[in-house]
Amino acid sequence: MWARALAGCVALGVGTAAALASSPSPLAPQLAMLPRIDAAARASLGGDPDWMQRRYDAARDLAESTRRVVVPKGCDRLQEALVILAEAEIAVTEAFDRLRPWRALHRRAEAARRRVEGIRPRCAAGGVTAPADAVPALSLPGPGEVFFGHVAGPAPARSTRVLINVNGARAATAAVSGGRFDVRAAVRHGPALVEALFLNDAGEQVGVAVSRDAFALPPLATKAPAKPRRDPALTARLAAAARAFSGYSSIRIERLGTGTVAEWNGAARFPAASTVKLAVMIEAARRHGLGRGSPVLYDVGQAAEWSSNLAANRLFGIVGRGDAARGRTVAERRLRSLGATSSTYPGEYRVGTSSNAAPSQPPLGTTRVTTARDLASIMRAIHLAAIGRRAGLDATGLRPATARALLRALVDSDAGGDNVGLVGPYLPAKTPVAQKNGWLSDSRSTAAIVYDDDGPAILVILTFRSGGLGLAQAQSLGASATRIALTRSRGP
Known part of the structure; x- marks a missing residue:
């Protein structure tokens, strides 16, 4: 994408x-x-x-x-x-x-x-070569956005009815009113070509609008989140999984549809690696948008897709560095607005680097740190902004369309190499997941929103082992935590 x-x-x-x-x-x-x-x-x-x-x-x-x-x-x-x-x-x-x-x-x-x-x-002066006329785009979903079955936009003159096709199949029909249409379409999650075909009273087609690069997520995800409630049984299962891991760990689960919350060691600081790149991605998107003409579209996409240090550093410069000496970088100010009160973003990343469990904090060899609670707060804010909820819009500073484009970037995260993360490999096939991963030689982290048929689930897993931690070793905990997070809503 x-x-x-x-x-x-x-x-x-x-x-x-x-x-x-x-x-x-x-x-x-x-x-x-x-x-x-x-x-x-x-x-x-x-x-x-x-x-x-x-x-x-x-x-x-x-x-x-x-x-x-x-x-x-x-x-x-x-x-x-x-x-x-x-x-x-x-x-x-x-x-x-x-x-x-x-x-x-x-x-x-x-x-x-x-x-x-x-x-x-x-290259000589001459007549101007103007851009080719394009097929009008839908207002919702816009190109490069996620959507939840809601399709809307302006309609051409003389149109009285609109037919909605998703990936070539009829998904909805609706009347045109006041030069606009607004309809809920039946969608299956995944990449989507969305077409609106406009008809007049005689049934003749008088126009078309298209969104060529959308991604459908389950409509259930737009429901207002339930009031959070701690689940002791789920927490106990997480504790058992964490104790079986040879190293430090931190896990947080939030099922937004039911309000279920479970956590292990959620307030402990861990190396943040690339996970806090979310801060500069959000701040750059807030300032410049993520439409097709945005100067930060490519960089936000690369930071999301494969965790590019180059792109994150460019975004850091674009949004402004702030006063790093006082711990007040622009990125850190955005982290605070997102509820990430224990996370830090002291400066640029170095290009070309990727490099007995009881509740406790690992020995930190970095000033760039985060917690499972902080990352859950960031992912929650992105999701809420994408579905138009005020709490998410205020925390991120994004418009809903920009939040949907950012969420799409995270859904498109490259599931290869180290960036495969600790959650995606253990989901049912084709389950959409928006994720931001981070890794160093001794730590592996994933912050994810899983969009399954039971509604959105936020899952954050942080791991650390002194002396080195391989991907497969961290994934052993990821597999257990993902299984626990997703089976809970379906019963014991």
């Missing part, structure tokens, strides 16, 4: 035709960025993490800038070449951050750079 955020660069654009027609160098601002890219590429060849971050930032700036311009005829090939160069540079840095071979990708980036120089002289 998120790699496609760059793919439409050439087709999109803003600005006026008159301004471009009078401009002798419509791509001059983008071409002026090339020395910065060249310098960062040269300096990063030794594998310096700081220069890799600068290289990523320079490439992302080029991608965003190029995406926004509409060019005269004759310059479209140069625009395309600049987009390809930006994507190639980003690929190099992301491979480095993921500890994958990157030097072959660097050679591809060099070839893309040479192609820019070869095409550059051919």
